[in-house]
Amino acid sequence: MCAPVAERMSKHMMDVITSDMESKLLSISDQEMDLFSTPYLAQSILVGGFIERLANKQPCLQLTLTHISLDAYRIHTIKEIDALHTLIDMNISNITSMDAQFHHTFQQELASNRVQEIISQSRESLSYLKLKYTGQLDLHGFKLKYLSCEYGAYLSNLDCTYMRSCSITSQERILQSMSFTGKNITHLQLWLGESIDRLCAAFPNLTSLHTLILQGRNLRVALLYCLPESIRKVVYRGGNVSFKDVKSMVEWSKSRDACVRCVLLDCRITAKLTTCNWMKQQDGIDITQCEFKEYGISKDWFISVSWSTILSK
Structure with a gap:
């Protein structure tokens, strides 16, 4: 040597x-980082x-x-x-x-x-920090560009001013920090908890937010109406959706003034045929993927569907 x-x-x-x-941090792409x-x-x-x-x-x-x-x-x-x-x-x-x-x-x-x-x-x-089961940590004075904070990690004195991407479970302290200092965050991944009030309060202040990835048991479509004008992509992954949820999400995407891409990825769904037929009949959206798969002994159906809105001229 x-x-x-x-x-x-x-x-x-x-x-x-x-x-x-x-x-990777500065790019805006469909690939997860x-x-x-x-x-x-x-x-x-x-x-x-x-x-x-x-x-x-x-x-x-x-x-x-x-x-x-x-x-x-x-x-x-x-x-x-x-x-x-x-x-x-x-x-x-x-x-x-x-x-x-x-x-x-x-x-x-x-x-x-x-x-x-x-x-x-x-x-x-x-500048880049990923934490899980690290206990209580003080981040006073840090200028983080990326943060991933999972279970068992509790942060105090977090400043999001320099942050571009963040992946968190629903922790009130982090969401509160975002409300005041998160204007430069472009990518955000969240695990949905029971309460959405804190999220709805934080979202309008994330004025650069481009991509939102949601995970959780049930989709909360009401959250989408709290998103800032900058949003261009919303992904919901691995939870339960109903025909009503899909319909509401499509209607929300069509209500935006800018082109928005929406993705439901491996979500359990009950109304397969109703959802599929309704999606095909919709104007104003471009469906780029629509797949159904059957898993498990219970023969549950899972949907993976993505669409982009078509802006009227």
């Missing part, structure tokens, strides 16, 4: 990942190289690791854990992205302390 080459390669890998993340698959692969390569350096008793390598993944299911040996945390400590003031996922609540206290230590020391550089 040539130490200078290894150090330059690690720096180049991190620069490429940063550039790729920035490019997966920002954290490449960082994990790069981290595995660097951790392996660091362990090899120790085994061969080579001089200390100053490897650059600014995109980190703390995932209890992906790190298996003590050597890997020690090497990773050594590399993190070497780069702790320059971390650009962190994917921290701890899969059990009993890990939260340990996880929260380490994650808070990392983010507190990379306040000026950290």
